[in-house]
Amino acid sequence: MAAEQAAARKRDRRILIMMIAAFVIVVVVGGIAFQAWRTSRAPSAAPSAAASASPVTITNGRPIPLGSADAPVTITLYEDFHCPHCADFEEQFRPIITKAQEAGTVRVELYPMAFIDEGSLTAANAMACAAEAGFGQAYYLGLFANHTLQWSDPQLIDLAAKVAGTPSEEFRTCVTRRAHDDWVTSINAAADTNGVDQTPTMLINGKNVDIATLTPESLQTMINGASQK
Amino acid sequence: MSSTIVAEPRLAAAASWVSTGARLILGTVFLVAGGLKVIDPQSSVTAVRAYRLLPDSVATIVGWGQPFLEIALGLLLIAGVATRVVAAACAVLLMLFIAAVISAAARGLSIDCGCFGGGGDVAPGQTAYGIEIVRDVGLLLLALWLVWHPRSRLALDRFVGGAPASRGQQ
Numbered sequence: 220m221a222a223e224q225a226a227a228r229k230r231d232r233r234i235l236i237m238m239i240a241a242f243v244i245v246v247v248v249g250g251i252a253f254q255a256w257r258t259s260r261a262p263s264a265a266p267s268a269a270a271s272a273s274p275v276t277i278t279n280g281r282p283i284p285l286g287s288a289d290a291p292v293t294i295t296l297y298e299d300f301h302c303p304h305c306a307d308f309e310e311q312f313r314p315i316i317t318k319a320q321e322a323g324t325v326r327v328e329l330y331p332m333a334f335i336d337e338g339s340l341t342a343a344n345a346m347a348c349a350a351e352a353g354f355g356q357a358y359y360l361g362l363f364a365n366h367t368l369q370w371s372d373p374q375l376i377d378l379a380a381k382v383a384g385t386p387s388e389e390f391r392t393c394v395t396r397r398a399h400d401d402w403v404t405s406i407n408a409a410a411d412t413n414g415v416d417q418t419p420t421m422l423i424n425g426k427n428v429d430i431a432t433l434t435p436e437s438l439q440t441m442i443n444g445a446s447q448k
Numbered sequence: 449m450s451s452t453i454v455a456e457p458r459l460a461a462a463a464s465w466v467s468t469g470a471r472l473i474l475g476t477v478f479l480v481a482g483g484l485k486v487i488d489p490q491s492s493v494t495a496v497r498a499y500r501l502l503p504d505s506v507a508t509i510v511g512w513g514q515p516f517l518e519i520a521l522g523l524l525l526i527a528g529v530a531t532r533v534v535a536a537a538c539a540v541l542l543m544l545f546i547a548a549v550i551s552a553a554a555r556g557l558s559i560d561c562g563c564f565g566g567g568g569d570v571a572p573g574q575t576a577y578g579i580e581i582v583r584d585v586g587l588l589l590l591a592l593w594l595v596w597h598p599r600s601r602l603a604l605d606r607f608v609g610g611a612p613a614s615r616g617q618q
């Protein structure tokens with residue numbers, strides 16, 4: 220009798236463990252499928268940007284200028300579109316920087332580095348294409364607003380359509396042919412030359428800013444201070 | 449399945465409550481760690497890649513799947529189902545984490561462990577390998593305690609046939 224009970228208990232136990240293993244496998248496999256879907260879906264957020272910026276010429280080793288050319292303050296930004304800390308940085312400080320750009324106080328010089336993954340590279344290339352086409356600012360905001368996407372070509376083209384209307388054939392080709400691959404490489408090299416070893420890195424009028432201790436208020440103060448000099 | 453602390457009923461009761469605490473702490477930590485990572489799959493993949501141990505495609509799968517594994521194990525621990533097996537799985541996972549952090553430190557990488565979201569490369573002075581390893585070793589001890597003494601109070605194991613013998617059945 221006791222032996223039978225023990226055998227039944229053992230069997231129950233085996234079934235329970237199999238059920239748990241099945242539960243864990245379903246959760247993990249389902250989770251992987253869910254994340255695959257999340258990163259490959261179409262971009263959703265399309266922040267509006269008063270960025271009818273004039274088209275920009277892409278020059279090897281030179282950053283993308285965003286904002287008025289005669290703004291008194293230059294903010295130099297080294298970012299990778301797939302770097303998590305950059306996305307945090309953008310979320311926290313972007314409103315202040317955008318406001319200052321729109322007020323004509325700040326001009327951003329963007330070095331879109333690409334070292335994290337394939338998506339960093341395709342996004343940096345597309346960013347250059349967008350700046351060339353004259354909607355760099357809006358595209359920039361869109362890339363960070365959708366930073367969880369993996370940035371396949373269709374996603375990058377879709378994003379352009381969302382922030383700036385149906386993109387030109389030229390833009391599409393620029394994205395799919397990776398027209399600015401060499402430029403992205405040159406930006407990585409330039410960052411290296413400038414001693415930048417992490418993203419995000421920010422300089423205000425050429426002076427390095429410690430982002431770890433930065434607050435929206437202190438950034439505003441720094442911009443104000445720099446614009447009065 | 450017999451535990452070694454049954455000789456003294458009071459000790460056994462106390463040990464069961466210790467196990468309850470261990471289950472809840474470890475389960476909550478796993479649940480929170482998984483939850484913080486699951487919201488941002490891109491960061492999670494970046495965090496895994498930063499260790500430079502896995503090929504990119506594998507790192508992507510791990511970055512997507514691992515947070516869900518942590519959530520599942522956390523939930524099972526908190527519920528107290530098949531505690532010994534689940535705790536053993538947690539122990540194995542924690543040993544892998546510890547080994548990965550040690551290997552990152554040994555190779556001179558400057559990364560954040562990405563244990564609770566975030567992760568990726570950081571400036572050379574900003575690593576916290578020591579604290580990360582100590583924390584993981586502490587959690588590993590909790591997991592090993594549960595493998596050794598899985599019986600606990602407030603656990604579903606008490607109601608399911610699969611439980612290790614409960615006190616009343618000795």
